[in-house]
Amino acid sequence: MGAKNVQFIEQDLLDPAFADEHEGQFDVVSCLEVVEHFKDPDPLIASLSKVLEPDGKLVLSTPYRYHFASRGEFGVFEQPGGHEVWGYEADDLAQMMEPHGLHIEQEMYFGGIGDHYNQEISRRFTRRYPLAALLATSVLYPWAKIANTYGQMHDFPPMALGVVARKQT
Secondary structure, three states: OOOOOOOOOOOOOOOHHHHHHOOOOEEEEEEEOOHHHOOOOHHHHHHHHHHEEEEEEEEEEEEEOOOOOOOOHHHHHOOOOOOOOOOEOHHHHHHHHHHHOEEEEEEEEEOOHHHHHHHHHHHHHOOOOHHHHHHHHHHHHHHHHHHHHHHHHOOOOOOEEEEEEEEOO
16 A cells, blocks of 8 residues: 555454553544444444544544435344444534544535435346446446535435544543
């Protein structure tokens, strides 16, 4: 990747031994599309905060609370490891993070109507026709971006929310 002093770790952040061993060791931690899988995300957020150094940043994304459902998405609540929460708003995340010394500095919204339909096409065809799904979604990608802009103008909700939170010193 060309980046120096970068360490990628795949770890169970709910393991207290890991958080204790790595307390304050990371300047950036990413947690992407994970928090919605917890009934009680407090232990996860506590652990993420604990491994961050003072002034460290947490990059977190989750489905946006008001996103439209994709085909089959309602079933994710019945699956082991599936969603426990439909999605969040930035205020929800702020309330979740503040007790652990994390303050949201930036929020971003991702996806929209075009990405929604592009994802639908991909989900429907990937298992049977993986190459066709790849080609179709690649060809439709520019259309998706134009449709997302149109959707924003007409209040179509985004698919996901991302935040950058800084650990207070």
